Amino acid sequence: MKAAAALGAIALALALQTTLASLVFRGAAALDLVLIVVVYLSLMSGPVNGVLIGSIAGLVQDALAGGVLGIGGLAKTLVGFTTGVLGTQFIVTAPLPRFVVFVLATILHAAVFMGLYVLLDLRQFDAPYRQVLSQAVGNGFVGVVGAQIVELLPGLRERRRARRVSRH
Amino acid sequence: MPTVQLSQRPVLVLAGAVVLHIILISAQVNTRTGIPLLQVATFGFFAEIQRATMTTVSRVRNLWTGYVDLRSAQAENESLKRELQRLQIRLQEEHALAQRTESLRQLLELRQRSRLETVAAEIIASGPSDEFRTITIDKGSTDGLKRDMAVISPNGVIGRVNLPSGRASQVQLLIDRNAAAGALIERTRAQGIVAGQGGDTLLMEYVPSSADVKPGDLVVTSGIDAIYPKGFVIGTVQSVERGPGIFHKITIRPAVDFSRLEEVLVVTTPPAVKQAEAEEAAIAARRAQPPSAESASTNQSAASPRPGNQSPRTARPRTPPAGLPSAVPPATNQGPRRPPGTTQPPRRPAANQTPQRPGVLPGAGE
Numbered sequence: 001m002k003a004a005a006a007l008g009a010i011a012l013a014l015a016l017q018t019t020l021a022s023l024v025f026r027g028a029a030a031l032d033l034v035l036i037v038v039v040y041l042s043l044m045s046g047p048v049n050g051v052l053i054g055s056i057a058g059l060v061q062d063a064l065a066g067g068v069l070g071i072g073g074l075a076k077t078l079v080g081f082t083t084g085v086l087g088t089q090f091i092v093t094a095p096l097p098r099f100v101v102f103v104l105a106t107i108l109h110a111a112v113f114m115g116l117y118v119l120l121d122l123r124q125f126d127a128p129y130r131q132v133l134s135q136a137v138g139n140g141f142v143g144v145v146g147a148q149i150v151e152l153l154p155g156l157r158e159r160r161r162a163r164r165v166s167r168h
Numbered sequence: 169m170p171t172v173q174l175s176q177r178p179v180l181v182l183a184g185a186v187v188l189h190i191i192l193i194s195a196q197v198n199t200r201t202g203i204p205l206l207q208v209a210t211f212g213f214f215a216e217i218q219r220a221t222m223t224t225v226s227r228v229r230n231l232w233t234g235y236v237d238l239r240s241a242q243a244e245n246e247s248l249k250r251e252l253q254r255l256q257i258r259l260q261e262e263h264a265l266a267q268r269t270e271s272l273r274q275l276l277e278l279r280q281r282s283r284l285e286t287v288a289a290e291i292i293a294s295g296p297s298d299e300f301r302t303i304t305i306d307k308g309s310t311d312g313l314k315r316d317m318a319v320i321s322p323n324g325v326i327g328r329v330n331l332p333s334g335r336a337s338q339v340q341l342l343i344d345r346n347a348a349a350g351a352l353i354e355r356t357r358a359q360g361i362v363a364g365q366g367g368d369t370l371l372m373e374y375v376p377s378s379a380d381v382k383p384g385d386l387v388v389t390s391g392i393d394a395i396y397p398k399g400f401v402i403g404t405v406q407s408v409e410r411g412p413g414i415f416h417k418i419t420i421r422p423a424v425d426f427s428r429l430e431e432v433l434v435v436t437t438p439p440a441v442k443q444a445e446a447e448e449a450a451i452a453a454r455r456a457q458p459p460s461a462e463s464a465s466t467n468q469s470a471a472s473p474r475p476g477n478q479s480p481r482t483a484r485p486r487t488p489p490a491g492l493p494s495a496v497p498p499a500t501n502q503g504p505r506r507p508p509g510t511t512q513p514p515r516r517p518a519a520n521q522t523p524q525r526p527g528v529l530p531g532a533g534e
Contacts, residue, residue, distance in 0.1 A: 047178035055185050059192075070192035077189060081182045120197050 006041050006049070010057045013037040014064065032106065032135065034061050036143040038076050039083045039105045040150070043092055047084030054080025068122060075112035079105045095144045102140035107132060271431050274322035279433060284397055286320075286433040287311050292336065301344040301366065301426070303327075307434060308335045316395050318435040324401035324423035325349065325389055326432055337434075341426055342402070343370060350392035351402050356380045359390055362402050362420060370403060372418035379416065381408050387420050397435055 013033040034057050042050030058073030065072065083105050086092060092101055110132040117123040272288070279286050287307055295302035307313050309332045317329040319339045327347060331338035340347050345366035352359045358379035360372045375381060385405040391398025403422040411417030 046175075048175045048181050051178065051181045051185050055189070068193055068196050070189045070196070074186060074189035074193065077182070077185045081178065084178070116193070120193070122197065 002045070006045075006053055007056070009037050009041065010034065010053065010060070013057075014060060017061075031138045031142060032109070033142070034058075035076060035079065035106060035109055036102065036139050036146060038080050039102055039139075039143060040147050042080040042083040043087035043098070043101065045084065046088050047081045050080030050082075050084030050087075051077055052080075054078070068117075068120070071113060071116045074116065075109045078112055079109045082108060095148065098147055099140040099144045102143035103136040106136035106139045110135065268430065275431055275433055278320070278322045284435045284437045287313065287436050288431060289313075289319075289337075289434055290431050291429050295341075300346075301341040301364065302330065303339045303341060303429060305337050305339055305432060305434070306335070308333045308337050310334050312436050313337050313434055314436075318396045318400075319432050320397075320400055320435060321424055321429065321432050323425070324403065325396055326424055326426070326429065328395050329434060339432070342424075343368065343422060343426055348393075349396050349402065350390040351387050352390040353379070353381055353405070354386040354388050355382075356385070359392075360416075360418070362387060368422070368426075369406065370420040370422055372405075372420050373411075373415060375416040375418055377410065377414050377416050381405060381416055381418055383407055397437070 013036065017031075017033040038050070038054045038057050041053050045053070054076035055073050058076030059069065061076075062069045062072040083101055086101060090097070092098055110128070114123075114125045114128065118125065275288055279288070289305035289307040289311075291303050292306045293304035305319070313329055313332045315329055315332060319326040319328060325342055327339045327341040327344070329337050330340040341364070342349060342362070343364040343366065345364055348361050348363040350359070351362040351372060353375070356379060358375050358381060360375035362370050362372045365371055372387060383405050387402045387405060389396040389398055389400045389402060401423045403420040403424075405418055406421040407419045409417040409419075
């Protein structure tokens with residue numbers, strides 16, 4: 001059940017990333033919704049699930065992006081593992097810690113992703129510090145908001161149900 | 169067997185995932201040469217495995233081969249040892265043959281240089297007692313050897329034939345206590361008698377103390393004993409001391425190493441010839457001597473190697489030696505070899521006496 005939800009979340013993130021992200025946010029090409037989903041799920045489920053979620057999400061994203069299959073997967077695998085470890089070692093439920101985790105995860109992802117491309121001499125990146133930083137902040141903001149929304153959804157459902165029951 | 173849950177091994181899962189990703193990336197990325205990275209990495213990885221495998225196999229094979237070789241090497245080692253022993257014996261034989269050849273060559277050279285008739289002989293035995301320094305040679309009367317024939321070697325005088333038999337002869341060495349020979353100092357022509365002492369050195373006697381003799385002087389045969397041809401090397405002066413009376417006491421180191429004799433030459437020139445030569449020398453000496461000394465010298469057989477000795481080994485010249493010191497007493501049977509009172513000093517040989525050397529040895533004589 002949880003695995004299906006995770007896969008659904010990834011699929012949704014991919015769909016949003018490829019269709020709506022560039023429309024909703026100006027210059028939102030910097031946002032990585034898949035990465036946000038991976039970080040959040042890893043924080044919630046631990047390093048092992050983080051590795052699996054990161055690998056699957058990254059591979060699918062690589063496949064859809066048309067780049068080298070595996071680079072994004074490897075980057076997200078490492079991010080999933082790292083955030084999973086952080087989630088098990090620290091209490092990362094408050095918005096600020098989550099924001100920091102999202103920012104650090106984005107930086108780690110960018111470092112691994114770009115580093116592998118440069119290492120394999122496939123692409124060159126001209127000082128992408130601002131781009132990475134803006135993506136990190138954006139991911140952090142979206143991640144924190146998204147996480148709050150996701151965590152608030154079950155409570156909202158319960159309150160609506162209780163309200164309907166009280167009316168009847 | 170405990171089951172391993174992957175959820176409890178996050179690092180293991182991460183490692184597996186990373187490896188899979190790397191493999192996946194490598195399969196797509198080409199190297200600069202255009203070959204897929206996965207192929208290069210796979211080839212390189214398996215090449216290392218192959219190298220390790222081959223190294224292991226090679227070591228095992230070498231170990232086995234070394235063991236097998238070691239087993240065969242033992243037999244080969246034994247065979248080589250036997251071969252080495254055989255070759256060492258062969259080498260010693262060849263070495264001995266070469267030495268013998270060299271010795272014979274020297275003898276032949278001596279024979280050719282000498283105008284004397286000689287017979288080559290091989291030493292087959294040595295003397296039974298240290299008191300009598302003799303050797304036995306393999307030539308005897310059937311080969312024409314007679315008593316008192318001189319025995320020489322390329323290095324110098326050895327002795328004389330003392331007891332010839334049919335096919336062998338006993339030779340009295342010059343170092344024998346009862347042996348003697350007429351001799352002279354090559355440099356100054358001072359004459360005397362060289363006598364054996366039974367040891368390794370010789371003693372030259374009856375050389376006047378006024379004669380010029382120095383250590384290192386060469387001593388050669390004078391020929392006056394009618395046994396040894398003139399001019400053959402006897403040895404070198406080792407020391408000169410003031411002897412009793414008016415004579416030097418001269419110790420001579422023999423030129424011949426008597427302990428290493430193998431082949432010798434026996435001078436078969438008829439004694440008559442030597443006698444004639446001696447007589448010629450005597451005549452020449454008489455002409456240069458005063459009448460008193462001449463009469464004395466003609467009446468004495470001073471060149472007798474060991475006067476007063478009854479030993480059959482003693483050399484006995486057949487003719488009175490020429491130019492001998494007149495102080496040498498006549499032979500007596502029981503008396504001392506050189507009784508005191510023989511004060512008449514020997515004379516220096518005449519100047520016309522020094523030639524007539526056979527000249528068989530380079531450096532001998534003048």
